[in-house]
Amino acid sequence: xxxxxxxxxxxxxxxxxxxxxTDFLSDLIFFTVSFLGTDLPIIVxxxxxxxxxxxxxxxxxxVRGFKHAIDIIRGKFSDNSHPGEITHFQALTAAVSxxxxxxxIGAVAVTVSIGGPGAIFWVIIAGILGMTTKFVECTLGVKxxxxxxxxxxxxxxxxxxxDGLAKKGYPKFGKFLGxxxxxxxxxxxxxxxxxxxxxxAYVQLVEVTGGQTESPLLDYGWVVGLVMSVMVGAIIxxxxxxxxxxxxxxxxxxxxxxxxxxxxxxxxxxSLLPSAVAAIFEGAFSxxxxxxxxxxALIIGFQxxxxxxxxxxxxxxxxxxxxxxxxxxxEGFVALLEPFIDTxxxxxxxxxxxxxxxxxxxxxxxGLSGIELTSSAFESRISWSPIPLAIAAFLxxxxxxxxxxxxxxxxxxxxxxxxxxxxxSFHFIFCTFIIxxxxxxxxxxxxxxxxxxxVMAIPNLLGLYILAPEVKQDLKRYWNDMKVHDKDYI
Numbered sequence: 001x002x003x004x005x006x007x008x009x010x011x012x013x014x015x016x017x018x019x020x021x022t023d024f025l026s027d028l029i030f031f032t033v034s035f036l037g038t039d040l041p042i043i044v045x046x047x048x049x050x051x052x053x054x055x056x057x058x059x060x061x062x063v064r065g066f067k068h069a070i071d072i073i074r075g076k077f078s079d080n081s082h083p084g085e086i087t088h089f090q091a092l093t094a095a096v097s098x099x100x101x102x103x104x105i106g107a108v109a110v111t112v113s114i115g116g117p118g119a120i121f122w123v124i125i126a127g128i129l130g131m132t133t134k135f136v137e138c139t140l141g142v143k144x145x146x147x148x149x150x151x152x153x154x155x156x157x158x159x160x161x162x163d164g165l166a167k168k169g170y171p172k173f174g175k176f177l178g179x180x181x182x183x184x185x186x187x188x189x190x191x192x193x194x195x196x197x198x199x200x201a202y203v204q205l206v207e208v209t210g211g212q213t214e215s216p217l218l219d220y221g222w223v224v225g226l227v228m229s230v231m232v233g234a235i236i237x238x239x240x241x242x243x244x245x246x247x248x249x250x251x252x253x254x255x256x257x258x259x260x261x262x263x264x265x266x267x268x269x270x271s272l273l274p275s276a277v278a279a280i281f282e283g284a285f286s287x288x289x290x291x292x293x294x295x296x297a298l299i300i301g302f303q304x305x306x307x308x309x310x311x312x313x314x315x316x317x318x319x320x321x322x323x324x325x326x327x328x329x330x331e332g333f334v335a336l337l338e339p340f341i342d343t344x345x346x347x348x349x350x351x352x353x354x355x356x357x358x359x360x361x362x363x364x365x366x367g368l369s370g371i372e373l374t375s376s377a378f379e380s381r382i383s384w385s386p387i388p389l390a391i392a393a394f395l396x397x398x399x400x401x402x403x404x405x406x407x408x409x410x411x412x413x414x415x416x417x418x419x420x421x422x423x424x425s426f427h428f429i430f431c432t433f434i435i436x437x438x439x440x441x442x443x444x445x446x447x448x449x450x451x452x453x454x455v456m457a458i459p460n461l462l463g464l465y466i467l468a469p470e471v472k473q474d475l476k477r478y479w480n481d482m483k484v485h486d487k488d489y490i
Contacts, residue, residue, distance in 0.1 A: 025451035043454045044303050047312045050461045051129035054136050057468060058475065062131035062336050069333040077330065084324035085153055088334050090244035091323040093251040095138075095316040095335065097243075098193070098403030099309050099342040100255060105393055106200040106371035107304050108350040113363055113373060115300035117276070118283020120351035122301025127343025130311025131336040136464050136471050139332030140164060141317030142325065143474070148418060152239065155321020156407075157314035157456075158182040158414045161463040168466060177459040178414070184459070185315060185411040186426075188452040193404020194232075194430060195437025197397035198225050200371045202438040204393040207375055208386045225438030228398065229431035236405040236427055240322045243402045254395040255341070261378065261388060262349035268381045269356035276355040306454070308347055309339040313453060314460035318407045329478040332471070353377050405430050 032039035055062060071077070073089050086094065111119045137157065144163045145155030158178040165174025202217070202224045209215040217224060235242055266273060284297055310316055316338060320331045354363060357377035371393060378385035405427065412426040413419070 029451040029455055040299060041303070043457060044299055044306075046461060047306050047454075047457055048126075048129075048302055050312055050457075050464065051126070051133045054464070054468065055129050055132040058132055058135070058472060060132075061135055061475065062128060065135070065333050065336060066340075069337050072330055072334050073337070082324045082326050083147055083153075085151070085241055085322040086244040086324065088323055088325070088331070090248045091320050091331065092334050092337060093247040094240065094244045094322075094403055094406075095319040096255075096338055096341055097247040097251050097399035098316060098319065098407065099338055100251065100346060100396060100399070104258075104308055104342065104346045104350055105374050105389070105396065106196075106203075107308060108347050109354060109371065109373040111300055111304040112351055112354050115297040116283045116360065116363075117279040117351070117355050118281075118285070118297035119301040119304070120280045120348060120355070121284035122298045123305045123347050123351065124344055126302045126305030126311075127309060127339045127347070130305065130309050130339040130343065133311040133464070134309075134316060134335040134338055135332040136468060137312075137314050137317045137460065138320040138335035139328045139471050139474065140464070140467055141314075141321040142323060142328035142331045143470075145321040153322040154410055154413070154418070156318035156410060157460045157463060158411065159321075160317075160467065161459060164467045164470070165463060170466075174463075177463055181314065181456060181459045182411040182414040184452070184456045185318075186408050186415070188456055189315075189404040189408035189411070190430065190433040190452070192453040193408060194401045194434040197400045198228055198434045198438040201228070201394050201397035204371050204375060204386070204390045207372060208390045221438040222435050225435035228401070228438070229434040231398065232401045232405060232434060233427055233431045235402055236409070236430075237424070239423075240319065240406055243406055244322075246402065247399055250395060250399050254392055254399065255346070257388065258346065258392045258396075259349060261382075261385065261392070262353050265353050265378060265381045265385075266349070266356060269353075272356040273352070276352055279355060279360070280351075305339075305343050305347065306457075309342040310453075311339050312461055313456045315404070315407050315456070318410050319403060327478065329474050332475075350374060357381060401434065 029043060030041045031043075032041050034040070073092055075087070075089065108120075108123070111123065115122075140160040141155045141157070144160035145153050146159060147153055158181050161181060162174045162178035165171070165177065168174075199221075202221045205224060206212065206215045206217050209217055212218065235246055269276075306312060316335060320335050323331050323334075325331055354374060354377045357380050358373075363373070375386050375389055378389050408430055409423050409426050413422055416422050
């Protein structure tokens, strides 16, 4: 008699339970309209328009403010006496830990396998435009943050939606949007912040320990998830200070490790780079081909870029709100570096590695997806690369879970009130979903993560549109003060 409740059947049972819910949510949130023969998700259009608007409205601050952002994270204008919990650099690494995750390895592979090489071009454009969106939301995050009696900081979209819109004369609307966002991030973090991360980390561990036929970890995803949940739980209990202490060391290491690995592969494939770049540009503007031509590639590229860098979702503003500064604009500058690092650099490198290692037919019809495709690309040039890639994948997943645990905690305490017991209760829930994520199939995880995380963009961008004039005024005042006070006031 088969034991239905055997440990090996647990993975299958969990997946069968979750899949119907993910299918429903995905159909609801990614509602599409037909445009030029291609299904256009309304939520993706919402994000594209917002990023484009803020970039134009603020005079391409994503370009003009890049050097100044570098100066700030170098500590040029830092003062430890200012209110807050962490430095500019720690805030950046904490937020980057939430964006530089498995999506940079696995989701980019999904993007190329569906949208073709041309989707990478739109990933880059989405990253550049998203820099301005990050600037706006993180500036507002610091401006409307709340310093608690114990010195800890609570900030993010729920606060600037509630208090910023109240200042504009819309207190009820702002309170509704703030609560809606808080609930969304609590639920959404369980998808993008741990389930997808633990799932793809487990997939890579299976790959390097024998594959789908010989790995001793096969069908024991819950065990890997349990180990990761214990590690995450041990750090997040200390709050943002504990998380930042880990991420300021972990993030630079894992980013450099992955970049060096990617550059090594591209150096080996040096002769193929020109054709890869040509394929990206040709695919981006092709009227025919995969995914409905250029429009399809654009949609897929933007969708995956936002999934990776979170621009427009408001999540990173929660981490940046804890920074030590008296000038909210300074953290806006710091925040614009995130999409550049995450999307323009790392996602692009991943895409180039895949395109230079495999031909189009292999990418589109080779039967591999997600992190397995990326891993195969690295292995085709460096036989031992799956091991360091597995390490990178684990670190990416781990760091992302740390950041999103903090985001979810702040959403939870916004709804249910501050308090250590309430924080610990959410930590338990979060760690449980790490186990669930490592136990179900990629399709279920990806659909669930996409659906729940993109809904956060609805209240967040509504608030950003309303409060954008404040940011523009603050930015103008900031530049003027820089000239008058010779930067000493920051």
